[in-house]
Amino acid sequence: MNTAASDKPHINRDHLLPMLADMIRIRRFEEKCAELYTQEKIRGFLHLYIGEEAVAVGIARGLAPEDAVIATYREHGHALARGISMASVMAEMYGKVTGCSRGRGGSMHLFDEKHRFFGGNAIVAGGLPMAVGLALADKMRGLARVTTCFFGEGAVAEGEFHESMNLAALWQLPVLFVCENNLYAMGTALEISESEQHIYLKARSYGIDAHAVDGMNVVDVEAAARTACSAIREGQGPKFLECKTYRFRGHSMFDTQLYRDKEEIERWQKHGPIVLLQEWMQANHMLLENDVAAIEHRVAAEVAEAVDFAESSALESETELDTDVYTPRRSQ
Amino acid sequence: MTQGTEITYREAVRESIREALLGDERVFLLGEDVGRYGGCYAVTKGLLQEFGPERIRDTPLSESGFMGAGVGAALGGMRPIVEIMTVNFSLLALDQIVNNAATIRHMSGGQFSVPLVIRMATGAGRQLAAQHSHSFECWYAHVPGLKVLVPGTIEDARFMLGMALLDPDPVIIFEHVMLYNETGILPNEAQPVPMEQAVVRRPGKDVSLITYGGSLGKVLSAASQLAGEGIEAEVLDLRCLRPLDTAAIVQTVARTHRAVVVDEGWRTGSLAGEISAIIMEQAFWQLDAPVARVCSKEVPIPYPHHLEQAALPQIPQILATVRQVLEHA
Numbered sequence A: 001m002n003t004a005a006s007d008k009p010h011i012n013r014d015h016l017l018p019m020l021a022d023m024i025r026i027r028r029f030e031e032k033c034a035e036l037y038t039q040e041k042i043r044g045f046l047h048l049y050i051g052e053e054a055v056a057v058g059i060a061r062g063l064a065p066e067d068a069v070i071a072t073y074r075e076h077g078h079a080l081a082r083g084i085s086m087a088s089v090m091a092e093m094y095g096k097v098t099g100c101s102r103g104r105g106g107s108m109h110l111f112d113e114k115h116r117f118f119g120g121n122a123i124v125a126g127g128l129p130m131a132v133g134l135a136l137a138d139k140m141r142g143l144a145r146v147t148t149c150f151f152g153e154g155a156v157a158e159g160e161f162h163e164s165m166n167l168a169a170l171w172q173l174p175v176l177f178v179c180e181n182n183l184y185a186m187g188t189a190l191e192i193s194e195s196e197q198h199i200y201l202k203a204r205s206y207g208i209d210a211h212a213v214d215g216m217n218v219v220d221v222e223a224a225a226r227t228a229c230s231a232i233r234e235g236q237g238p239k240f241l242e243c244k245t246y247r248f249r250g251h252s253m254f255d256t257q258l259y260r261d262k263e264e265i266e267r268w269q270k271h272g273p274i275v276l277l278q279e280w281m282q283a284n285h286m287l288l289e290n291d292v293a294a295i296e297h298r299v300a301a302e303v304a305e306a307v308d309f310a311e312s313s314a315l316e317s318e319t320e321l322d323t324d325v326y327t328p329r330r331s332q
Numbered sequence B: 001m002t003q004g005t006e007i008t009y010r011e012a013v014r015e016s017i018r019e020a021l022l023g024d025e026r027v028f029l030l031g032e033d034v035g036r037y038g039g040c041y042a043v044t045k046g047l048l049q050e051f052g053p054e055r056i057r058d059t060p061l062s063e064s065g066f067m068g069a070g071v072g073a074a075l076g077g078m079r080p081i082v083e084i085m086t087v088n089f090s091l092l093a094l095d096q097i098v099n100n101a102a103t104i105r106h107m108s109g110g111q112f113s114v115p116l117v118i119r120m121a122t123g124a125g126r127q128l129a130a131q132h133s134h135s136f137e138c139w140y141a142h143v144p145g146l147k148v149l150v151p152g153t154i155e156d157a158r159f160m161l162g163m164a165l166l167d168p169d170p171v172i173i174f175e176h177v178m179l180y181n182e183t184g185i186l187p188n189e190a191q192p193v194p195m196e197q198a199v200v201r202r203p204g205k206d207v208s209l210i211t212y213g214g215s216l217g218k219v220l221s222a223a224s225q226l227a228g229e230g231i232e233a234e235v236l237d238l239r240c241l242r243p244l245d246t247a248a249i250v251q252t253v254a255r256t257h258r259a260v261v262v263d264e265g266w267r268t269g270s271l272a273g274e275i276s277a278i279i280m281e282q283a284f285w286q287l288d289a290p291v292a293r294v295c296s297k298e299v300p301i302p303y304p305h306h307l308e309q310a311a312l313p314q315i316p317q318i319l320a321t322v323r324q325v326l327e328h329a
């Protein structure tokens, strides 16, 4: 495939407006989820991605439909950016049978076969070795597909991270590692958890081509993703992006955020991915007066429809509880 | 009425950690988010401020690494308490627990002991789905060299840790997630029962209900409902899953001649199975009916409330099973 030239995103209104819309869409969806959580419609753990939308949206631009994605328990943004319908994600949050995992997984375990979305994984770093395996399968089968694996900087301390880096580099596998460095793993700040705080350098030490990217800038993330994915498809082995970002909300809805102060959050919010792009487009005369209002209007309607769908969907019957512990065998 | 203080299970555990830290300089706590965050279930809230970051040690996400560090520190003369957020994540530390902590005393010909205490949350009920809700107590109770405690009451939450720290060998304490908010009266002059003893929580003569940890409350409720039907159920709280208090199990069956074991683990290969086998081996001639088990359904625990509840042992099932066991003449 011919990379560089054709993969260069165009910095114009037509290109940027849909990315702005995608980020707003994720943001509004999650704000609704937070509201529904306080109403106890959504239960369990709810981890919001608010503040980090540019990463999922930018990376998704580098992926083709046949590529695979593995994400964490903070994966609503990735699922939506990947194209999984908002209604089926919302129904999953409600635990309804129409949810993308039949309601069995909830917020942390979104799955979708059609989009090759291999889950929200709630074991930190648990997705990395599986991503290596998906990429290994593609390589062995001669398929020029990319497996993308999202994880937080907290995962980098786990042995599975290091084992996965080594295997991917050793076997030159077609995998894109995306570290979402939001500076905190629950209440544990990066500086008290890592002796080397430049995460991308760790990947480099395994011989993986790795770079740090401004994860608040969707244009930068997109450009990095396109370059990395093209190279992977050409057989250049694994790539690694450390996207520097920040989560604006608590770790989960239980978090009282004793470990950071309001000013720090406010400082980051000023440079959030949505305001950043919106202001830049405005300054460069790429936004028409009604653009944002139109996006908001569209998104509000989609969110409302998703909630209606989830509300009106059925729960899975208790008699189905033990289905799919094993794969059904067709009788001969 | 006994004099006492009303506290939550969570506060009881916190008090036990405080007492240990105050009483022995060698004691320190390490685990994920035990300090600045205040503990994932808020058990350790405030301890960092009181004892400082050397002794309330936030670790990176490295379960195998810091569990092994706990084993090493115990070998090196300290008395570490390692907190793992939930038993599900302990699987990442399983190697250090099973291959190191549990074996070193025996494998070294008795030269080295590992006085390590491990605390972790366990169990379902909070709609946290299949990677946060399981009960693997039984896996650890399988392993020689480990001791496994399951405090099911406020009093045990308050005192078991202290006893575990006095033990020269590795002890794992399982705290069921549904117990943290439970409140109860801690008697001022509480006399802690030795950690390896089972305790009869309610005497009865018609049937023995044998259970532990998070299921104790359900079983006690079932027993009081049965009392309304004129059935006197004896409730035995195992408290320690390894070593099991075999004598107490045999004694209760000798009194009632019928037994129902209630266990949140999956039935196949469960502790309930082990207890049934003990009764079969040592109290067979006392039995008036086959031993029955109420366990979790053999599925990964699902997210939605109704399915999660359907997967777990519930009071109606306990009642139905008891009635069935009593039908045997």
Ligand SMILES: Cc1ncc(C[n+]2csc(CCOP(=O)(O)OP(=O)(O)O)c2C)c(N)n1
Pocket (backbone or CB within 6 Å): A074, A122, A123, A124, A125, A151, A152, A153, A154, A155, A156, A180, A182, A184, A185, A186, A251, B032, B061, B063, B085, B089, B092
């Ligand atoms: C193996 C394991 N240990 C601990 C946890 C509990 N836990 C869930 S998320 C989290 C923080 C992870 O932080 P990071 O990887 O930076 O991702 P973020 O949540 O910031 O997106 C922790 C400690 C877990 N889910 N899995």
